[in-house]
Amino acid sequence: MAQTTQNTDVANTDEMRRPGAKHTAVRVWPVMVITIVYAAVNGLLLRYGTTNIHSAIALGVAPAIALLLLLIWWFGASRVPWKDRFLGGALFIAAAVAITLGQRTVSLGAMLLASALPFLIYGMLPLVLVTRGLRWSRGRWVLVAGLAVWTGVFSAVRVDSIGGNLFPVVSWRWQASTTEHAGMLTRITTQETAQLPEQPGPGDWTAFRGANRDGRVEGVRFSTEWSTPPREVWRRDIGSAWSGFILVGGYLFTQEQRGEEELVTCYHADTGEPVWSNGIKEKFEDGMGLGPRATPTYSGGRLYTQGGTGIMQCLDAATGETLWKRDLRKDALTEVPEWGFSASPLVVEGLVIVFTAGEEGKGVIAYDCSTGEPAWMSGHGDSGYCSPHLGVLCGTPQVLMVSNFGIESLDPAGGTRLWEHKWDIQTNPRCTQPIVLNGDSVMFGATGVSGSRLLRTEYASGQWQVAEKWTTRKFRPYFNDGAVLHQHYYGFDGERVACLDVMTGDRVWAGERLSGQMLLLVDMEMLLVLSEVGEVVLIPATPQAYEVKARFKAIEGKTWNHPLVGGGRLFVRNAREAVCYEIAL
Known part of the structure; x- marks a missing residue:
């Protein structure tokens, strides 16, 4: 046959x-x-x-x-x-x-x-x-x-x-690449002085995902009738980075790459015109993109920044003058992580705290805000892209650090480990911030096969006890953060916008593949998502069902940067341009 x-x-x-x-x-x-x-x-x-x-x-x-x-x-x-x-x-x-x-x-x-x-x-x-x-x-x-x-x-x-x-x-190939675009941008030569207020105002946004790093925007309401898109106020070229904007006193601060220089820059929020820039001869590039990843932190008239190659700086926020700088590679005895130093600095009680992915005992370093001298070193994790997070559990302020190790809690003043929970991960890195719930619980997660987990903490007789409340593999955030409203967490299961019941760990619904970054407009009970392709989408924050209230195309190109809402404006940026929109009341 x-x-x-x-x-x-x-x-x-x-x-x-x-x-x-x-x-x-x-x-x-x-x-x-x-x-x-x-x-x-x-x-x-x-x-x-x-x-x-x-x-x-x-x-x-x-x-x-x-x-x-x-x-x-x-x-x-x-x-x-x-x-x-x-x-x-x-x-x-x-x-x-x-x-x-x-x-x-x-x-x-x-x-x-x-x-x-x-x-x-x-x-x-x-x-x-x-x-x-x-x-x-x-x-x-x-x-x-x-x-x-x-x-x-x-x-x-x-x-x-x-x-x-x-x-x-x-x-x-005949179009300019992101690297070529960043190289063609002229250096910002303007060196003005920003007239900053003594204290940030109620509409300011002083750190990565806000002052509390929770993505919650309060005191803001605007019309969701976007049949005509919001009015564009200004648009400008910007250097490559995945850094977000912060907003203080009418000024925007961010980080970017122009040519061989890594910059910290200040812009007028009303016009988009530059105020000052601070450049160092550093450059980080990998398959994910070019330029720094972290977002600046504002505190006490100073900016604290972390560059893609590990150069940490303290700048005068008014002038951009360098007050001190450190090299995390030397301080933590480590190399540049695969996708760069990505954690945004956390300022707590006169200390600026950063994640270094360094060797054992040097994964987290706190520096004196005034002098830049190391105050303490601690931490297990040697891999991850989360930022240090200040939370209050059982009435005790503590720095929560999520990494490949799992999660650990550190005393902000001295770095002493209060408690830890090992949940090792070796496949996909953890990138999203932990979420503190009900004053005694914390949720964190990762993409891939691990999913999300809720821990409950207790403090009695001088001892911390940590217990797993639930674990789910149906909610697997990658680098996309979310927020909590009325005992429901709104974030991303992989690429899809999703809602999770934080009491049970059950996924309530899963929506579109937006794979972007999210803000929770608390007073409106509305999610504002800036998708990976530059579309702004409004989604009601309700467990009833996934629904899109409004959407419009805000910016062109791959967009991983977090959006910012403040002063009646919506600010978005990516690796090529920045845009400001007026959001009508």
Whole structure:
């Protein structure tokens, strides 16, 4: 039987090759089955997938299996002459190598190739169908042309960075990359003095995610009738960074990369015009993007900043003058983390506290705000991208530090460990802030297979007791923070906006794939989400159901920076531009 099948296949191949012979078409039905099954699997992943594990399956595993099946068909059941089977395989390998090696790193090239495979898989079926109406001597050129177009298109694009779903963010090679854009920006030469108030006002936003780092905006109301988008007040180019804005006394402060300089910058909030800049010769760049990651912290007329390579500075907020600086690599005896130093400084009682990802006992360092001298060192974690978080549990102020270790609580004054909870993670880093609940509980989580966990603390007879209340794998935040309202946590399960009942750990609903950053407008009971693609979306903060109240496109390009609402304005930025909108009352 096997010999008969082989002879039939050879005969069919000879028929395709012999001039003037009866036409034998390429066998199509296996390609059709592979394409349909792949499309169904991909559709399910896009519809129901949430985390970057599902993205990795959609990006890498599913197309790889489909490609393997197509290769089996091509070499074993296509009826194509054997010479052309091997030539076709060689052409595909050459095309894949060209796409992969055409990027600045092999890893980025491999990711581009993986994202290009679905186009090849879906394109194969119509191309093969076209060949059925042609003799193979002509039909082969249809497949060659299709492969050439596929190779040309994906060789003409450049991977600029990686999205939150692990898919490459691309642009045409003739367009300026984010790095080139940052290099073309002129250095800010303006050096004015900001006229700052003695104390921040009620509408100011002095630190990462606000003064309490909880993403809650109080005392703000505005119309949600956005059939006409909010009025744009100003728009300007800005250097590359994932840093957010802070707002003090009518001035915006942020961090950015321009050329070879890492900058801390001050802008007029009303006009977007620069006030001053402070630059150092440092540069951090990885697959996620170029420039610093942390957001400045304002306290007592000073700015505390942490750069992507680990240079921490204390600046005069009015002038930008450097008052002192430290190198976390030296102080913590560590190297630059894979995705840069990303934690925003925390100021507590005359100390500025930072996460270093350093060696044991130096993962967290507190510096004297006045002098910059180390006050204490502590901490287990040597990996992670969370910022130190000040919380009050059982009436005791404490610094909560989430890392690959789990979570630990440190005394702000001396760094003594009050309690700890080990929940080791080695796959995906923890990036989101912990959430303090009901004065005695804390919730934290991570993407991938770990999920989220609620701990309950007790303090009695001089001892801390920590107990796990619940753990869920149905709420897996990556780098997207959320907020709590009425015993419900609104945040992200992977890429999807989602609602979690904090009393039970049950996920109440899951919405769109927005994969962005979120503010809770408390008085309006409304979520404001700035999506990864620069869209602003208003979502009622209710456990009843997911609903979009309004939305508009605010900014172009990949956007991981946190939004800011203050003074009747909405401020958004990303790695290329900053925009201010008026939000009407």
